[in-house]
Amino acid sequence: MNKVRIGIVGLGNMGSGHAQYLIEGQVKGAELTAVSDINPKRLKLAKEQWGDRVLTFESPEALFRSGAVDGILLCTPHYDHPRQAIDAFSCGLHVLVEKPAGVYTQQVREMNEAAAASGKVYGIMYNQRSNPLYVKLRELISSGELGEIRRTNWIITNWYRSQAYYNSGGWRATWGGEGGGVLINQDPHQLDLWQWTTGLMPKRIRAFCSFGKHRDIEVENDVTAYAEYENGATGVFVTSTYEAPGTNRFEISGDRGKIVIEDDKMTFWRLRELESEFNRTNTNAWGQPEIWKCEIPVASGGAQHKEITQNWTDAIMGGTPLLAPGEDGIKGLTLSNAMLLSTWTDNWVSLPIDEDVFYDKLQEQILFSANGKR
């Protein structure tokens, strides 16, 4: 293979963005050869912009079967990702799916199974995995610099969305249209990074979602979740869309100190010796371990979508490991589903969640929805 011929499925905000950098040749070894959209206006615009360089299709199915592409970027609405990805795999195509992987884990598990059976390269657009801040955090944790993790705390409330935003599309913030609110639409990166940087998935979650708080919508836009991990650590995840200004502060405390990421800076309060070791040997009732405040250097740039597309292209061309394997998409979604399920059942949710129960509860929301805005 000389070049990976790429098709973009869905020319909304994300799809158009991917098309732009591909057309400009910013991804080595990749070529945009086809697009599809169910909206004729968008296809017309694509033809006007790109002429014969890019084929246009009125459906994903037609694009998949055109022979014009080796892989696809899937930029359709959340609910459609799994069904369309499974179809693409069955056509022998590689797939890079936009986040979130899907709306409920049942469908995403099926997508993962189809990907594995196909042997094709399957990635997910977790571009924040190339953000040097989180790459560094993951490295500090996995290398043991922070010691065993004892607590995680992410306040991510800087997703300000006004009522005008919610009113800008009939599908927005509806159970039927998007399958949820802040968790499924704004937080997929943070939910992924919460587990990817720490290497920890909770064993159980107790969460408290509010629906339509300070906004006329039916889905959750305010969440506080408490998590317990296998190693005894605990975690908190707080998110909302109505706070101005919100906060984006991720604190992780471990046996060797504490790391805080806030305002795009990383600070590591590092203990000279492990806390557990200090505690074991210290005999002074008011003794405190020695702490060094360290400002951690972090590379600039990163976190761009084209880096993930480049990595996926490289994986297709030469077997480069994926930074964001598609299979990982189910992890953040599991956290998101668990938070809703805990609220709906007013109880603990153990992970992995019971995907049938979640599916049924989601259907109830859709059924009792006023089909859009409340």
Place this chain on the structure above:
Amino acid sequence: MNKVRIGIVGLGNMGSGHAQYLIEGQVKGAELTAVSDINPKRLKLAKEQWGDRVLTFESPEALFRSGAVDGILLCTPHYDHPRQAIDAFSCGLHVLVEKPAGVYTQQVREMNEAAAASGKVYGIMYNQRSNPLYVKLRELISSGELGEIRRTNWIITNWYRSQAYYNSGGWRATWGGEGGGVLINQDPHQLDLWQWTTGLMPKRIRAFCSFGKHRDIEVENDVTAYAEYENGATGVFVTSTYEAPGTNRFEISGDRGKIVIEDDKMTFWRLRELESEFNRTNTNAWGQPEIWKCEIPVASGGAQHKEITQNWTDAIMGGTPLLAPGEDGIKGLTLSNAMLLSTWTDNWVSLPIDEDVFYDKLQEQILFSANGKR
């Protein structure tokens, strides 16, 4: 009355501290005239230090009935506060009780009732209520500068206590000796300030305590609590004693922006107009309210015990309003009791709590305790 004659009950760490500034005449209108302690060594030391200036008594009861004092500072173990305060009120004395008010709300309610019936001046040593940071925060909230509160979030994990600390006294960190862990011993100020600065008590709480985490103790030393308020706001309170370095960060978000207190500094991100008003009138899907980052000036000093003692003395002498009325002690204790009760029952706790249920659960802990360290 020319001077308020004060007796100190209990000459441990706190009692000795109060005695020192009183002996030095740092509280106008107050005079230390008597002390009591059940430990003869401490009384001997008091006699050596102060000679005839200060009478010494082997029991609180004897001090209360000596006629030598007009009011007492109650610095005995937590469990003893209510019984001894009630006795003091019955002897016609004013009372300033150390924090916490007691261990369970039942006994503190009885203390409050006795105080009200006595008509005496009844204060509690919430010296952080004179900390200019929290005085300013309370003022910004009560004056409406922050708008209606939407979220509170206090991470107060900088209570590092090693095993050597817990081993330094047989009563420490036991159900029978202290009646709890970080909530009753380290957090009383924060639990009080959480409600005093905001003017909000939760309507219900769901909390998750860990007992003896990373320490060989039987009581809670790690807590995450979620709170819901009557006005729809939510809150989180996270505390622990094993993290190094811990965090002390209090964030309050309201209709007019966000205030954060951290590192003894206060920042107010103020919205030019109320968020609710912006949201009502904004028509731009990606519109954001205008935010001003304001560094709020805060007076230096404050938060000293002698300020509370001075205020209580002034209240006795001339009717000055109390900064920390004794009756308020039950509020922070209710939060503390609710967090334990929610954990023990693995369920929501509505406020005010069922004080009988809490009392029974506490007795169970004491009964099944290994009588001290596990």
